[in-house]
Amino acid sequence: MDKFNSLKGIAAPLPIVNIDTDMIIPKQFLKTIKRTGLGVSLFYEMRYDSDGNLIKDFVLNTSPFDQSKILVAGDNFGCGSSREHAPWSLKDFGIKCVISTSFADIFYNNCFQNGILPIVVSPEQLDQLMTAATNQIEFSIDLPEQTVKAGNHSINFEIEEFRKDRLLQGLDDIGITLGYKDKISAYEEEKKNKKPWLFKDN
């Protein structure tokens, strides 16, 4: 899995609340059987008109934000479906960090599976960072230190230790769990006796 340590760059401001996964990557792009190639379709309906032409004033279509690795967005980012295509498309576009006041649970989880750092800040901090992003002030994100810096602002953010480690080290989650295979088998043996109807294997 991809690692994340630190990041510097311009952040794209997207001051819309409840940005859902249908907005991030509409359904017609979920027909792929690959993880890659979705960046061009990120925020499709906000980025392209119905003829497929770029909508010039959408933030990710304007320079320098079209090169942003960081997104600053309104409350409850990533709500809606479980589609991992949402973080896949962000990643493929080049976005490695999203800052908001809150994230939907499934999207938040999916980010960590793909080397993307979602950062939760307070509403006041989000206002400051949104202004800084709009003014094209360079952001500096440091995961080991858990800080976001932009101009005069320096913000400490919280992150669960295991998630931090996973991003820093780019760990293979399945590989780690398979290390507990004996425990899983022991669990199954115990439940076969206790709840046999669950193992009446189809």
Added chain:
Amino acid sequence: MSNQGPKTLFDKIWSEHLVGQREDGTSLLYIDRHLVHEVTSPQAFEGLKISNRPVHRPEATIAVADHNVPTINRQNIEDPQSKIQVETLAKNTKEHGIQYFDLMDQRQGIVHIIGPEQGITQPGMTIVCGDSHTSTHGAFGALAFGIGTSEVEHVLATQTIVQNPAKNMRISVNGDLPFGVNSKDLILYIIGKIGTAGGTGHVIEYAGSSIMGLSMEGRMTICNMSIEAGARAGLISPDQTTFNYIQGRPYAPGADHWDQAVEYWSSLPSDNDANYDHEIVIDSSEIDPMVTWGTSPEDVVSVKGLVPNPSSAQTENKKKSIERSLEYMGLKPGTKITDIKLDKIFIGSCTNGRIEDLRKVASIVKDKKIASHVQAMIVPGSGLVKKQAEEEGIDIILKDAGFEWREAGCSMCLGMNPDQLKPGERCASTSNRNFEGRQGRGGRTHLMSPELAAASAITGNISDIRDFT
């Protein structure tokens, strides 16, 4: 979480499925049943292949294609990408020995309809699926939630998931439901009250006499939309209604284990003095039939209400958000909801595509015709729901009224198949999301109950079932 003291339903299922702690402090939770569909699984199977890992317990997984499938002429899927996705699922399941209900199988349908229908969904289980509406299965007192594709791969490879416990929220709804108000109105009302992020980080347990008085179908509608309130899972205590629903279904415990299973299931309801992180109590007499006016499921109002005015918003952000929604929806503040004219009606989805929903619609539209300017479509949740409806003559009633009668699938709930709204078209929909572009680019969705959608199909405007005779 302590092992001592009173426990919630969630706490009980959690501790029963805890395989152990990993060194990084996370918990490893055992997954009893894994439901798989065509859209969120190909990359997971590909991942297994690349790492040369087998499926740990193929018989605990059931697969079906639902999101992408046409609802007419399905012998041949025209969209080449959809076709590849469906074929990939068939191939992957065959390769790993996973049970797959193919498109010609009568048991095919929306994954969250067929789980309960087949008796796969049972109390006390942990159930996951790469789909956020997996919360539906919580209606049986199963801990069920949606996961991403990387987690689908993790579950296939290990039959476990890495998880930390959620917080407990209880929403109690008490009293007899007023005339014209049903489970869909109840859940829309709840989402309007707590907001789309209100349940984030929580499992919501629904309780109270209004909830426990619902049929299993009604309970599934409630739990289904927990995700629209931000909660990954909803839960309802299993009771005799639950047991009666399950008994005799193909995958239900047989006679040899039935009593033992029921005894276990009966131990699951939350202890009386269990502790909740949040509690909300609602008097059902305050609930009207509800309709969404905006582009988030929290944008709800009574069918007797008006489209809101952005200037009455309490914060600048909320004001902007209402303005954006109204522009997208093509609505003016202060418009009466019942003055909103419709183009399309969609009845179906994992929220309201069950036999009970179809029966209600049929009873309302019987011997009537849909308005001449609307197109109405009804998509049964599964092949078996369709068959049952046809045996009861429901299809004839609906077709006579002017509805199109389709094959089972997710259809226009998300419009991945050809069933989509055109730009600017306005739809009364029994589905679960009214997001921008959800049912088709530029399409405008009003979420509501099957009863309201049926009445609205006849009048051609959003209509209050209580005024409809």
